[in-house]
Amino acid sequence: MVEFKSEASLASMREAGRVVATALAEVERAAAVGVSLLELDRVAHEVLRAAGASSPFLGYRPSFAPVPFPAVICASVNDVVVHGIPDGxxxxxxxxxxxDCGAVLDGWAGDAAVSFTIGTARPEDSELIAATRRALEAGIAAAVVGNRIGDVAHAIGSVAREAGYGLPEGFGGHGIGRRMHEEPDVPNEGRPGRGFPLKPGLVLAIEPMLTAGGKDEHATDPDGWTIRTVDGSRAAHVEHTVAITEAGPRILTLP
Structure with a gap:
């Protein structure tokens, strides 16, 4: 069932989104050569704690997962596309x-993701991240009243394909509200004019994931969570929580 949010609900989701944005900014600020992924998870955990928010990631166990997710962030490095478990x-x-980080504040969820490089960036990585951000921007621009989910998907996929990148099959965004994952699904590739209609009050987590090798296939680690490229190529992932309004898309996870 798709839930449409009131202005009051969107205001509450904006506050959850601010917590997510702060956590991501603090994690990126702390990320440096020699810092462990577990240390980054602790940084995000402290931001959530200070804000009085909880994590929708910690303890989350969908049907495919052999164990609950053990952290408040997904930390995906190099060839890991999404769902990387923070470790040493x-x-x-x-x-x-x-x-990738989420927060639940006063019963409402926010979800966002960023990609960045550590130290000296490889030019091809910078290009991959830039294309992933462009895909997100295109998806957000298409998230307007009167369009459909397929228009958002087509906008994202067009940017990725024109740049020669792959899109991991079966992965994409989702509705969000009182739960982190709600209907409808938001694919990262699709046909314009198809799918669920976009109406005021619908809130979507739009999240392109691009792979440098151009392949759509992916592999899952034995932990049941970590998703990798099949060819070892690098991946980038960016995301915002976006509300559909009469005035246009409203990003709820900006700082």
Missing amino acids: YRLRDGDLVSI
Whole structure:
């Protein structure tokens, strides 16, 4: 069932979104050569605690997962596309890092992700991240009243394909509100004019994931969570929580 949010609900979701934005900014600020992924998780955890928010990631266990997710961020490095579990890995110069974070505040959820490089960036990584951000911007621009989910998906996919990147099959965004994952699904590729109609009060987590090798296939680690590229190529992931309004798309996870 799709829930349409009131202005009061959107205001509450904006506050949850601010917490997510702060957590992501603090994690990116702390990320440096020699810092472990577990240390980054602790940074985000402290931001949520200070704001009185909880994590929709910690303890989350969908049907595919053999164990509940054990952290408040997904920390995906280099060839990991999404759902990387923070561990003792210490960041190295040139790593490409994607951090996904959520927060629940006063019963409303926010969800966003960023990708960045550590130390000296490889030009091809910078190009991949830039294309992923462009895909997100295109998806957000298409999230207007009168369009459909397929228009958002087509906008994202067009940017990715024109740049020669892959889109992991079966992964994309989702509705969001009182729960982190709500209907409808938001694919990262699709046909314009198709799918669920966009109406005021609908809130979507739009999240392109692009792979440098151009392949759509992915592999899952034995932990049941970590998703990797099949060819070892690098991946980037960015995301915002976006409300559909009569005045146009409203990003709820900006700082």
